[in-house]
Amino acid sequence: MRDPHVAALRYRLVPAETVSFDQPPLVERDTEAFRLRLLDGIATFEMVEHHASEESARRRVEPYLRAWELDVALRFGRSEIGFQFEGADVIDRSPPPPGTGQVIYPKAVAAVIGVMGSVAVHLTRGQYPAPPEGFVASPDVETMWHRYERHLEGRELLASMAYFCLTLLEGSAGSRDRAAKQYGISGKVLDTLGRLTTEIGDEQTARKASRLRERRPYTGAEKTWLEATVKALIRRAGEWAYAAEAQRPTLTMEDLPKLPSS
Secondary structure (H helix, E strand, C coil): CCCEEEEEEEEEEEECCCEEECCCCCEEEECCCEEEEEECCEEEEEECCCCCCHHHHHHHHHHHHHHHHHHHHHHHCCCCEEEEEEEEEEEECCCCCCCCCCCCEEECCCCECCCCCCCCCCEEECCCCCCCCCCCCCHHHHHHHHHHHHHHCCCCCHHHHHHHHHHHHHHHHCCHHHHHHHHCECHHHHHHHHHHHHCECCCCCHHHHCCCCECCCCCHHHHHHHHHHHHHHHHHHHHHHHCCCCCCCCECHHHCCCCCCC
16 A cells, blocks of 8 residues: 555444343444444444554544443443454555555454443343543543452452542542542542541451541441442543543532431
8 A cells, every 4th residue: 555544443332241232323423533433333433534554543543432431331330331343444545556456455353442340130221322521541540440340349348449549539639639629529528538438347458447436337328429439530530631621510529429427
């Protein structure tokens, strides 16, 4: 090829084993980099930008797919979709003289972008989950989601997972007060998260045992609040990474499940 151009990339939407889609309608989305069309389980990205190689085009598209996967996981509480690369359509923008032929070819490589967990109940959905808006899967988002999934799988205690996510945001911003301002989160939310992960519960690590004031299991309401708050923090981190200067409503206790005596 004299002037190769990736015209389109194709990915197969791979639902989790316990999720299926029943005749979902077409999903379309235009961005400055590509035009997305998802139909019959195939997501086609018609490239608007010029990319001379498949690898370059995939580097542009696959962060978007990963953000889509995590956005859906945060909405529903568990990973529900992944994307498997199916192939690329590459054309020659400067074809050879007549008679020598033009090379136009797809190249298929099996590569799954996301890893999906499993849940006990099978779900059938009538439409595909909407693509992400104003959210990216930044390194902090990936790290916190990994720890949250470990908790869901029973491989990490709730307290240590939530405490890790809190300290990660505090460390990224420089302090708890700066984290509250940077991410648009009420100081009371962060203080409550800190209290629940260091002063209450029988799931504490030895490092925190001396700081316990109440040695008791979390209540159902506390567990629900902690999980919802961690997901909200992960989402805020992804929104901030997408547009750090954007104005967002402050995340307050009223936006989270009811916590008695909070």
